[in-house]
Amino acid sequence: MNRELKRVTTVIIAMFAALLISSSVIQVLTADSLAQDPRNVRAVYDSYKTQRGAILVDGEPIAYSRNSDDNFHYTRVYSSQMYSAITGFFSFFQGATGLESALNSYLTGKNSTQFFEQINALLSGNPLTGAAVELTIDPVVQKAAWDAMGNLKGAVVAIEPSTGNILAMVSKPGFDANLLAAHNGTNSGESYAKLLNDKNSPLVNKAISGTLYAPGSVFKILVASAAFESGKWTPESTLPNPVRFKLPGTNTYIQNSGEGKCGGKSTVSIADALKLSCNIPFAQLGIALGQDAIRAQAEKFGFGQAIETPLRSTASTYPKNMDDAQLGLSSFGQFDDRVTPLQIAMISAAIANGGKLMKPNLIENVQSANLSSLFAPSPSEFSTPVSPSTADKVKKMMVAAVASGVSSNGAIKGVSVAGKTGTAQNGKGEPYTLWFTGFAPANNPKVAIAVVIEDGGGMGQAGRGNTLAAPVASKVMQAVLRK
Amino acid sequence: MSTQTAAIDISKIVRVVPRNRNIELMLLLFAMGINAYELAQIQLSTIAILTWDLLSYWAPLAVASLLLHLLLRFRAREADSLILPAAMLLNGLGVAEIYRLDLAAIANGGTELFGMKQVIWTVVAIVAAAAVIWFIPSHLFLRRYVYISMVIGLVLLISPMLPFIGKTINGAHLWLAIGGLTFQPGELAKIALTVFFAGYLVTRRDSLAVVGPKFLGLQLPRARELGPILAIWAVSLLVLVGERDLGTSLLYFGLFLVMIYVATGRAIYVTVGLGMFFTSAFLASRLMDYVSGRFDAWLNPFDSAHYDAIGGSYQLVQGIFGMAHGSVIGTGLGGGVPQLVPLAESDFIIASLGEELGLAGIFAILGIYLLIVARGARIAFNHNDDFSKLLAIGLSFVIALQTFIVIGGVTRVVPLTGLTTPLLAAGGSSLLANWIIIGLLLRISDSAKSGGSR
Numbered sequence: 001m002n003r004e005l006k007r008v009t010t011v012i013i014a015m016f017a018a019l020l021i022s023s024s025v026i027q028v029l030t031a032d033s034l035a036q037d038p039r040n041v042r043a044v045y046d047s048y049k050t051q052r053g054a055i056l057v058d059g060e061p062i063a064y065s066r067n068s069d070d071n072f073h074y075t076r077v078y079s080s081q082m083y084s085a086i087t088g089f090f091s092f093f094q095g096a097t098g099l100e101s102a103l104n105s106y107l108t109g110k111n112s113t114q115f116f117e118q119i120n121a122l123l124s125g126n127p128l129t130g131a132a133v134e135l136t137i138d139p140v141v142q143k144a145a146w147d148a149m150g151n152l153k154g155a156v157v158a159i160e161p162s163t164g165n166i167l168a169m170v171s172k173p174g175f176d177a178n179l180l181a182a183h184n185g186t187n188s189g190e191s192y193a194k195l196l197n198d199k200n201s202p203l204v205n206k207a208i209s210g211t212l213y214a215p216g217s218v219f220k221i222l223v224a225s226a227a228f229e230s231g232k233w234t235p236e237s238t239l240p241n242p243v244r245f246k247l248p249g250t251n252t253y254i255q256n257s258g259e260g261k262c263g264g265k266s267t268v269s270i271a272d273a274l275k276l277s278c279n280i281p282f283a284q285l286g287i288a289l290g291q292d293a294i295r296a297q298a299e300k301f302g303f304g305q306a307i308e309t310p311l312r313s314t315a316s317t318y319p320k321n322m323d324d325a326q327l328g329l330s331s332f333g334q335f336d337d338r339v340t341p342l343q344i345a346m347i348s349a350a351i352a353n354g355g356k357l358m359k360p361n362l363i364e365n366v367q368s369a370n371l372s373s374l375f376a377p378s379p380s381e382f383s384t385p386v387s388p389s390t391a392d393k394v395k396k397m398m399v400a401a402v403a404s405g406v407s408s409n410g411a412i413k414g415v416s417v418a419g420k421t422g423t424a425q426n427g428k429g430e431p432y433t434l435w436f437t438g439f440a441p442a443n444n445p446k447v448a449i450a451v452v453i454e455d456g457g458g459m460g461q462a463g464r465g466n467t468l469a470a471p472v473a474s475k476v477m478q479a480v481l482r483k
Numbered sequence: 484m485s486t487q488t489a490a491i492d493i494s495k496i497v498r499v500v501p502r503n504r505n506i507e508l509m510l511l512l513f514a515m516g517i518n519a520y521e522l523a524q525i526q527l528s529t530i531a532i533l534t535w536d537l538l539s540y541w542a543p544l545a546v547a548s549l550l551l552h553l554l555l556r557f558r559a560r561e562a563d564s565l566i567l568p569a570a571m572l573l574n575g576l577g578v579a580e581i582y583r584l585d586l587a588a589i590a591n592g593g594t595e596l597f598g599m600k601q602v603i604w605t606v607v608a609i610v611a612a613a614a615v616i617w618f619i620p621s622h623l624f625l626r627r628y629v630y631i632s633m634v635i636g637l638v639l640l641i642s643p644m645l646p647f648i649g650k651t652i653n654g655a656h657l658w659l660a661i662g663g664l665t666f667q668p669g670e671l672a673k674i675a676l677t678v679f680f681a682g683y684l685v686t687r688r689d690s691l692a693v694v695g696p697k698f699l700g701l702q703l704p705r706a707r708e709l710g711p712i713l714a715i716w717a718v719s720l721l722v723l724v725g726e727r728d729l730g731t732s733l734l735y736f737g738l739f740l741v742m743i744y745v746a747t748g749r750a751i752y753v754t755v756g757l758g759m760f761f762t763s764a765f766l767a768s769r770l771m772d773y774v775s776g777r778f779d780a781w782l783n784p785f786d787s788a789h790y791d792a793i794g795g796s797y798q799l800v801q802g803i804f805g806m807a808h809g810s811v812i813g814t815g816l817g818g819g820v821p822q823l824v825p826l827a828e829s830d831f832i833i834a835s836l837g838e839e840l841g842l843a844g845i846f847a848i849l850g851i852y853l854l855i856v857a858r859g860a861r862i863a864f865n866h867n868d869d870f871s872k873l874l875a876i877g878l879s880f881v882i883a884l885q886t887f888i889v890i891g892g893v894t895r896v897v898p899l900t901g902l903t904t905p906l907l908a909a910g911g912s913s914l915l916a917n918w919i920i921i922g923l924l925l926r927i928s929d930s931a932k933s934g935g936s937r
Contacts, residue, residue, distance in 0.1 A: 001745060001746075001748070001869060001872055002864060003748070004744055004745040004748050005745060005860060005863050005864055005872065005876055007744075008741055008744070008745060008860070008876060008880065009857075009860050011741075012853075012856055012860070012879075012880065012883045013853075015883060015884070015887040015891075016849055016852070016853050016883070016886075016887070018887070018891065018896050019845075019849055019886075019887065019890050019891060019894060019896065020845075020846065020849060022891065022894035022895060022896045023806065023837065023842060023845045023846075023849075023890075023894050024842060025894075026803055026806045026807055026837075026894055026895075027806050027807060027809060027810055027811065027837065027841065027842040027845070028810065028811060028842060030807065031807040031808075031810050034803060034804055034807035035804075035807060035808065037785070037804065039790070039800065039804070040804040040807075040808075041823070042804060042805070042808040042819075042820060042823070045820055069590065070590075070591075
């Protein structure tokens with residue numbers, strides 16, 4: 001009988017070996033692919049298990065994780081809608097957007113720079129804690145921009161020209177990210193659907209993305225820059241000054257916004273055309289410059305690039321293969337020119353900084369849980385789109401536009417402000433898009449700004465950049481200068 | 484027996500006996516220590532403080548097993564020294580994990596204390612094991628009750644199919660419900676049937692071993708010797724159809740085949756038996772919706788059709804996700820989310836432990852089972868009489884096969900069934916039956932060491 005017992009023992013060992021193999025297959029060989037199965041919620045629970053780092057503005061958390069008593073371990077809490085465009089949301093059910101997405105690896109502690117903390121957490125058994133991120137945002141400026149926009153729809157971007165640090169980034173309307181951080185799938189899903197279907201697109205950060213805007217007259221700064229960079233034009237160069245201008249190859253006539261001449265003379269200087277924001281001289285200037293020169297200038301300012309602050313912006317576009325009629329229209333910011341407010345602010349920032357464009361940046365410092373700095377970007381040059389002399393010429397024209405031109409509402413008492421308004425058309429009957437961009441003080445710029453207001457600011461085709469956007473910009477710049 | 488050998492025997496007994504029990508005591512204390520550590524870790528990682536509750540989950544097991552140890556010192560001094568500590572290690576781990584799942588359920592508004600029930604059942608089961616050792620002076624005594632065992636075994640096995648007292652849980656008719664208590668009689672039936680098989684096969688082994696006609700190169704048993712195997716096959720088929728559980732059916736049939744093989748040394752019984760079983764299982768998988776659902780869920784669990792189906796592969800897949808999440812070293816007790824798997828405390832306790840203790844923990848658990856089974860097989864080797872050998876290997880094999888069917892079901896080696904993981908899973912009947920088996924193995928091992936059959 002012992003022979004049979006031995007065989008039975010062998011069978012038992014084989015049975016246990018089969019179990020060892022099957023559990024090894026599950027727990028080691030296929031563990032990674034099983035973890036990625038969308039039906040496996042454990043990986044998502046895991047991301048909630050590490051205490052996600054906070055996002056800070058001037059040391060105060062605008063997004064942070066608080067202990068919760070459920071399977072999620074932590075709840076994400078957002079301090080104010082004022083920052084919703086920057087932080088985005090972090091939702092178990094809808095994923096993440098904004099900095100919550102862009103900085104996810106730092107916030108969860110999974111970034112490669114956090115390697116030693118990961119090892120430490122593994123060995124000590126302590127949970128991994130994510131890094132905290134301090135932003136360049138100035139809460140006073142941010143609040144000024146948020147309040148100045150009031151119930152208007154649109155966006156504000158304010159940049160420190162000498163560093164590229166973003167001082168304010170507002171998108172209106174905002175949204176309550178706490179609703180999406182809810183741990184109840186039904187609540188979170190309903191809130192998300194509501195925000196997603198809202199015609200005012202609160203989930204879109206209009207400062208850097210969305211459907212983009214026609215720049216209108218603020219684009220004239222770029223065309224003037226290209227003209228001066230070519231060496232063939234100066235602010236004093238004159239152009240013919242008709243009451244109406246027939247676009248080459250068409251029977252379409254364009255007019256200046258005042259429907260008359262640009263100033264009273266038979267010719268008009270580029271400086272006056274910018275100050276008075278006339279369309280006909282810029283259409284002629286653009287056609288004379290050629291689209292390649294303008295495109296080259298636009299690309300130096302950042303057109304065609306998705307800029308990462310590290311929020312990834314949509315690339316602004318300057319149309320390709322235009323005929324002269326289209327080129328004429330695009331030269332005063334119509335046709336298919338499409339821009340982000342960030343891009344327009346970058347143009348002003350480059351002019352303000354003597355032609356040197358600093359890389360726009362939102363991150364002051366990324367700090368690990370043990371307070372060591374993991375990442376602190378130093379100001380870096382993005383490009384040099386124009387020479388110092390071109391920058392100086394454009395600046396003087398922008399100062400005149402505010403001081404004695406049609407961009408007057410950007411003015412600040414006792415401070416020299418450089419600026420340019422824009423009122424872009426969006427097709428027949430559609431409300432205008434209203435703009436202001438500029439910087440202050442003109443001789444020692446502390447802030448460059450772009451303000452966009454959608455939907456004619458509620459005034460349809462009666463809204464103007466100077467009446468609605470310029471005062472907002474003025475308030476935000478004052479908030480910077482008061483410090 | 485010469486005086487000389489008797490003297491050697493006595494010196495052996497004098498030297499070996501205390502050492503044997505002292506090893507057991509040391510290992511038992513070690514198992515208790517591990518159990519206390521498990522409970523402490525669970526409290527710290529789930530509720531962040533240590534409470535007196537810990538003692539109420541630890542002390543009853545510790546006291547009961549120490550009393551069983553003391554009883555062995557008096558009533559079965561030469562019994563195997565590893566089986567009791569190994570069983571306690573598994574039982575304690577099971578209680579700890581069930582308590583851990585209770586804490587998770589309480590955090591979500593649950594009120595049931597499966598862990599405390601398990602503690603009470605463990606005490607009852609250890610008392611039953613003690614009663615076996617106390618009241619049965621020798622397992623050979625069981626030979627007198629072979630046919631009574633058969634009747635008891637069959638009644639227990641078939642009782643869930645009876646109207647009024649039979650109860651269906653999760654699609655399988657494996658339970659009895661009397662008053663508010665539910666009981667799985669099949670668990671106790673396996674002991675009665677092992678005793679019956681051992682007694683029956685010892686008396687019939689010679690005639691069963693006689694060579695019959697040759698067919699296609701196979702030595703077939705004589706036709707009349709096929710009677711019993713056909714009868715057992717019919718019973719297992721009845722269980723499969725009537726109780727709708729492939730696992731229970733496979734457990735009894737597999738047990739019988741192994742015992743008839745050990746008794747007769749004829750592999751043909753195993754070949755023919757397995758052929759019959761798999762044919763009927765295959766047919767059942769075609770003809771019975773319930774069984775075919777289990778088969779489909781086993782073969783293609785990740786298919787959304789099976790995953791989303793009611794009674795489909797959701798539980799199996801969630802269990803596999805849990806184990807995968809545990810990876811090699813696990814999340815630590817209290818660190819995972821095993822409560823996501825339905826029946827995490829009973830049918831899927833191995834997936835819960837796999838998640839929290841990792842592959843390392845699964846290997847350790849399988850190692851402990853294998854240790855118990857190996858000690859059981861050793862007891863079979865050490866005995867000289869056939870009944871003891873058959874009973875010891877039968878009881879050991881039933882633990883091994885049940886472990887294989889359950890863990891194999893969770894890890895997709897075999898289709899998922901309604902059996903319970905011995906000593907680990909929540910459930911009173913299973914604990915009671917397995918502790919009685921532990922008691923019987925201890926009883927049999929005592930007489931093996933003291934010089935074979937008495």
